[in-house]
Amino acid sequence: MTAILHIVGAGLSGLATAVAASQTGHKVRLYEAAGHAGGRCRSFHDPVLDRVIDNGAHLVLGVNRNALAFATAIGGIQAMDALPAHIAFAHLRQGWRRTVTPRHMPVSLAEALRACRPWIGQSVTVAEHLGHRQGFADFWQPLCLAILNTAPQHASAQLFARVLRTILLAGKDGLRGYAFPHGLSAALIDPALALLRRNGGEIHFHHRLTAISQSKLTFTPNDIPLTAADRVVLALPAWVAADFVPQQIQLPTETIANVHYRLASAPDIPSPLGLLGGVGQWLFVRDDVASVTISAAIAAPDPVALWAEIAPLLGQEPPIPPHRVVWEKRATLSHRPHVLNHRPGTLSGLEGVFLAGDWLASPWPCTIESAISSGLMAARAALGRDDLRFS
Ligand SMILES: Cc1cc2nc3c(=O)[nH]c(=O)nc-3n(C[C@H](O)[C@H](O)[C@H](O)COP(=O)(O)OP(=O)(O)OC[C@H]3O[C@@H](n4cnc5c(N)ncnc54)[C@H](O)[C@@H]3O)c2cc1C
Structure with missing residues (x-):
């Protein structure tokens, strides 16, 4: 019987595991609790704005080598825009603008x-x-x-x-940002799913893992039997994986809030723009949608107050336009010194079961880069193939 690599979780780490393994010809099955892939990095159509928006504005940097290699391997890089290698900042109270490079x-x-x-x-x-x-x-x-x-x-x-x-x-390109003019899913999620399907991989949505043993994976709605040759990668968020992995404690997390505004017209403004001296910290513009990010938000964002901050920069007049708040309550780990000691490696402590996820031990905080790197490492460990690359 052919050995199967079962991957639980279709966020970026699970997709990276699946892509790396399927490129070798290995049989891959991907299970996801939700009805869609992408996890914390996804796009959706918002009926209020009548636009495709991302759960939160994301940026990949030139120094994020595995993220860019993954995007290139799946063909999604064509749906990404290389930005100038600098960051623009605007001070909301003092009124100055500045461009920062290394x-x-x-x-x-x-x-x-x-x-x-x-x-x-x-x-x-x-x-x-x-x-x-x-x-x-x-x-x-x-x-x-x-x-x-x-x-x-x-x-x-x-x-x-x-x-x-x-x-x-990393040199001059290290700080170069890559944006997602058609959304996160168009660049990182949909092309990965398409590649997996072309490689014969199976993708099962609406499969929530509830238990794991040597002989089976228990999902709502059904069990999946495991053979001795099968391998499992749990590509789950930290707070879910802790239920399945021995001795893994629950780690504290931080939120990220985004408020997306549909503007009357597309403004001419650098994006992203770092905001100083206000509540919003980053302003991203995609066509006629402006998105304000608040990292580590401790309260629900106030769309009216944020609009008052950004409207002058956008050259827009009151009243507040249609908007949508997306507050991801568990966006990343809280990168506190003691938390970093509890980021585990790829081995789960269960035979034949490996871990992936942005929260694993990494030189990076929880990011697209750490998620994709962890997926590549999990595929290498599960298949015993140190030579695996995104190709
Ligand atoms: C608002 C926001 C902004 C961000 N901005 C940036 C940025 O600018 N740059 C950057 O590099 N990173 C950014 N990040 C971080 C980045 O999105 C994450 O690090 C990355 O998406 C995590 O991927 P993952 O696969 O590790 O986890 P997840 O995306 O959480 O994937 C885990 C998957 O497992 C599924 N799942 C959960 N439980 C079960 C179960 N029991 N059974 C089956 N499936 C299950 C989930 O539905 C999910 O699809 C941001 C994150 C957020 C939320």
Whole structure:
């Protein structure tokens, strides 16, 4: 009987596992609780805006090698736009605009070197490390929220420094953003599903895993028997995987809120635009839809107050246009020093069962890059093929 790789969870980590394995000719079955793939990275048609929107605006960077390799392998890269290798910021209260590159940072060289340095104590937070520096409020704080989705008072300074070093050492293209002009699903999800189907993979939606044993996977609605040669990858979010994996504790998470506005016309404005001095932190524009992101949001966003912040930048007049709030309550792990010690590796502790997911041990915080990298590593471990690549 042919061995099957069973993958539970059709978010990016599960899709990456499935794509990598199916490219070798291995038989793959993907199970997903929802009626659609993509998990925390997906598009949908919103009836209020009458537009396809993403659950939250996402950005991939040039330094995210596995994410770009995956997008290239599935053909989704054609639905992504390479942006200029800089980040534009606008200060909402002081009115200035600024463009930041690795060579042109709004802080002193000494401060930048301090932020990136490798020798930072494991338990140190970003606020402890950089809070007393001049550039904290207008640079390090928003950057920390953008990169780690965790307030500087809680976020790991070690992880923050590691990500900054990786971006800066990647050369001029490291900071180049890749946007999704047709939505996340058009670039990262739909082409992956199409490739899997072409490779003979099976995709089963509305299959929620409820139990796992040596001989079967129990789903609502039915059991799937396992042979001794079969392998299983659990590509589940941390809070779900903890129910199935021995000794995995529940880890704290952070939210991300997005408010999407349908504008009267498409504005001419750089996107993304970092917002300083207000409640919203990033403004993304796609045609006539403007989306404001609030990382690590602790309260439901107020669409009226956010509109008042961004309307002048967009050159739009009151009243507030049609809008939609998407508040992802568990968007990423909370990247606190003690939490990082509990990010596990690919081995689950159960025979023949492997883990994938953005929350696994990684040089990256929970991101598209960590999710896709974890999927590739899970495929390698499950098939015993260290040579697997996205091709
Ligand atoms: C609003 C928002 C903005 C973000 N912005 C960025 C960004 O700009 N850049 C970036 O790199 N990253 C960003 N991220 C993070 C990125 O989206 C995630 O890291 C990534 O999508 C996680 O993929 P995953 O496969 O690990 O997990 P998930 O996407 O959570 O996939 C897990 C899948 O398992 C399914 N599932 C759950 N329980 C079961 C069960 N019992 N049985 C079967 N299936 C089950 C779920 O439905 C889901 O489809 C953002 C996330 C959010 C929410």
